[in-house]
Amino acid sequence: MSKNVKTQTPQSGIGPRRGNMFAETEYAKDIGWTLKRIGLYFVKEKKLIFGMLAAVLGGTLAGIYAPMLQSNAVDIIAGQRSGDLQTTIVFMLATYLMISLLRMAQGVFSAKLSLRIVRQFREELFGKVIDLPVKYTDTHSHGDVMSRMTNDVENISTTVSQALPSLFSGVLTIIGTAAIMLWLCWQLALLSCGTIFLTVIVTRLLSSFVRKYSKERQTLLGSMNGTVEEIVNGYRTVVAYNQQDKSAERFCDVSDKLTKAGIRTEVCSGVMGPVMNCIGNIGFVVIAAFGGYFAIHGMISVGVISAFIVYAKQFSRPINEIAQIYGQLQSAIAGAERVFQVLDETSEDLYGLVWEDQERVSVRFEDVEFGYVKGKPVLKNFNLTIPAGKKVALVGSTGSGKSTVVNLLMRYYDADKGAIWINDQNVEEITRDSLRKHVGIVLQDTVLFSDSIHHNLQYANENATAEEIKKAAEMSRCHEMIELLPQGYETLLTGAGENISQGQRQLLAIARAFVANPRILILDEATSNVDTRTEKAIQDAMQEVMKGRTSIVIAHRLSTIRDADLIVVLDQGRIVEQGNHDELLARKQKYYDLYMTQYAGFAT
Numbered sequence: 254m255s256k257n258v259k260t261q262t263p264q265s266g267i268g269p270r271r272g273n274m275f276a277e278t279e280y281a282k283d284i285g286w287t288l289k290r291i292g293l294y295f296v297k298e299k300k301l302i303f304g305m306l307a308a309v310l311g312g313t314l315a316g317i318y319a320p321m322l323q324s325n326a327v328d329i330i331a332g333q334r335s336g337d338l339q340t341t342i343v344f345m346l347a348t349y350l351m352i353s354l355l356r357m358a359q360g361v362f363s364a365k366l367s368l369r370i371v372r373q374f375r376e377e378l379f380g381k382v383i384d385l386p387v388k389y390t391d392t393h394s395h396g397d398v399m400s401r402m403t404n405d406v407e408n409i410s411t412t413v414s415q416a417l418p419s420l421f422s423g424v425l426t427i428i429g430t431a432a433i434m435l436w437l438c439w440q441l442a443l444l445s446c447g448t449i450f451l452t453v454i455v456t457r458l459l460s461s462f463v464r465k466y467s468k469e470r471q472t473l474l475g476s477m478n479g480t481v482e483e484i485v486n487g488y489r490t491v492v493a494y495n496q497q498d499k500s501a502e503r504f505c506d507v508s509d510k511l512t513k514a515g516i517r518t519e520v521c522s523g524v525m526g527p528v529m530n531c532i533g534n535i536g537f538v539v540i541a542a543f544g545g546y547f548a549i550h551g552m553i554s555v556g557v558i559s560a561f562i563v564y565a566k567q568f569s570r571p572i573n574e575i576a577q578i579y580g581q582l583q584s585a586i587a588g589a590e591r592v593f594q595v596l597d598e599t600s601e602d603l604y605g606l607v608w609e610d611q612e613r614v615s616v617r618f619e620d621v622e623f624g625y626v627k628g629k630p631v632l633k634n635f636n637l638t639i640p641a642g643k644k645v646a647l648v649g650s651t652g653s654g655k656s657t658v659v660n661l662l663m664r665y666y667d668a669d670k671g672a673i674w675i676n677d678q679n680v681e682e683i684t685r686d687s688l689r690k691h692v693g694i695v696l697q698d699t700v701l702f703s704d705s706i707h708h709n710l711q712y713a714n715e716n717a718t719a720e721e722i723k724k725a726a727e728m729s730r731c732h733e734m735i736e737l738l739p740q741g742y743e744t745l746l747t748g749a750g751e752n753i754s755q756g757q758r759q760l761l762a763i764a765r766a767f768v769a770n771p772r773i774l775i776l777d778e779a780t781s782n783v784d785t786r787t788e789k790a791i792q793d794a795m796q797e798v799m800k801g802r803t804s805i806v807i808a809h810r811l812s813t814i815r816d817a818d819l820i821v822v823l824d825q826g827r828i829v830e831q832g833n834h835d836e837l838l839a840r841k842q843k844y845y846d847l848y849m850t851q852y853a854g855f856a857t
């Protein structure tokens with residue numbers, strides 16, 4: 254082990270960035286398991302759950318008791334019971350008032366609970382997304398990830414705030430009402446229970462369809478978001494090739510499928526309520542008829558019938574609600590499964606050694622083999638040494654593997670075989686964080702943020718002073734351009750840099766890399782969008798900046814890498830030639846051909 258590294262273990266805290274409590278759990282697609290897993294998020298909100306359940310319990314019990322008071326009042330009025338009517342009515346009023354207050358408390362508790370649970374999901378999911386390997390983002394549409402973060406999490410939230418209290422109060426109401434009905438008149442109670450049997454069968458049947466369709470609907474929503482994102486991001490290209498109609502066709506196709514899946518889901522879950530209502534009403538008619546018969550024959554009092562009428566309604570209401578909630582729950586479970594799929598993805602590992610700064614850094618690729626797809630290697634038997642402080646240029650035709658070399662050095666991907674060494678340290682043993690801290694990279698596709706130019710440049714090193722930022726901007730030849738802007742360094746970049754030109758964006762990206770002051774600098778087609786004069790000026794500045802540092806430059810314009818200490822020519826993932834510009838030209842092989850193709854007729 255190098256003496257410049259020290260062991261770093263992952264943080265043990267529960268902060269969102271450091272994985273999740275189920276990281277090692279195998280993902281299972283069953284409702285019980287998913288519910289249990291959702292339940293674990295509730296454990297952290299014990300106080301709120303207790304408060305909410307207490308309010309639901311109080312409200313439900315009072316709701317079950319209130320019709321008894323009503324029954325007593327009716328019996329007192331009908332002369333079938335002795336008692337004080339005024340006291341009974343005051344009790345009734347107090348009970349209904351208490352029910353209202355408890356329902357309000359329940360609403361407050363459940364809203365808080367739902368929002369806090371959503372926060373847990375959202376933060377854990379975001380923490381996961383920023384820790385996902387590059388491979389994941391390369392293979393999943395951004396829209397799909399967005400959909401999981403917003404729609405699915407929102408779906409879980411709605412269910413938590415509405416379904417949980419309704420479910421708890423519903424179950425309590427059913428049990429309490431059934432008990433009291435049995436106590437009042439078991440014959441009428443049994444008739445009521447007949448409706449439950451019918452309800453359960455219909456619920457199970459309809460809910461299996463709801464679950465299937467809502468999962469399909471959420472997958473399609475993700476796919477539609479992905480399509481929209483692709484079209485909006487690539488709008489200029491869409492318009493340039495007059496592909497608006499085709500894009501609209503593609504969108505409409507997904508939108509159409511989404512509508513159909515949505516209709517199927519809504520029909521199945523929407524039908525549930527009315528069907529349950531119908532069953533409840535039939536039960537109500539049966540009870541009214543039989544109750545009348547029993548009262549006529551003196552088996553029960555008129556007050557009991559009045560209470561039974563309320564209980565019968567009270568009994569069927571939660572059954573309807575539970576039937577609807579069941580549909581909602583199915584959809585939330587489908588959403589939760591999709592969220593858990595992301596949470597269960599393997600994060601970029603956080604274990605390893607912290608690579609500490611060293612002034613001179615050499616890089617060595619040793620027998621490296623790598624492929625993005627299994628069995629299809631892009632780099633084969635790749636051996637390359639980049640001496641400390643030297644500038645190495647990678648050239649070769651499109652798809653020859655130049656960016657892949659950089660991807661491996663940055664540990665966006667890890668080699669399938671062989672090893673990459675930084676000085677005497679295998680990069681796979683170093684934490685990615687500490688490795689990337691010392692490597693600056695500028696890509697062709699510049700990413701800037703909707704923030705001031707100053708903050709965009711400071712992004713690479715939050716401790717950089719205004720003076721250091723200005724110096725970096727001067728070296729990358731963008732200081733003057735920035736000064737000409739109305740607010741100078743405080744100018745806000747809108748739409749991540751759409752208010753400046755592509756070349757200017759590239760200059761800012763180079764300045765940002767200079768601010769980072771890295772030991773290794775990688776420029777992947779970093780100056781492809783600036784004019785040749787500016788490019789030359791930047792290169793001169795870079796000579797100065799990179800003195801004693803190691804740099805890797807990828808450039809199609811070969812004139813820009815003529816001064817490199819080593820030029821490496823790649824072809825189909827293999828190094829076919831290496832040397833300096835003059836040596837390679839003299840050899841008259843691949844590099845010579847590439848150079849002549851670009852500059853035939855010009856002096857070398």
Ligand SMILES: Nc1ncnc2c1ncn2[C@@H]1O[C@H](COP(=O)(O)OP(=O)(O)OP(=O)(O)O)[C@@H](O)[C@H]1O
Pocket residue numbers: 391625626631649650651652653654655656657658
């Ligand atoms: N994320 C990816 N998933 C699958 N294959 C990929 C991925 N990135 C690159 N490839 C493939 O790997 C091969 C090498 O690509 P690479 O980007 O390294 O080439 P390059 O020499 O940098 O090309 P260019 O000059 O066009 O940038 C190509 O065949 C490419 O299709």
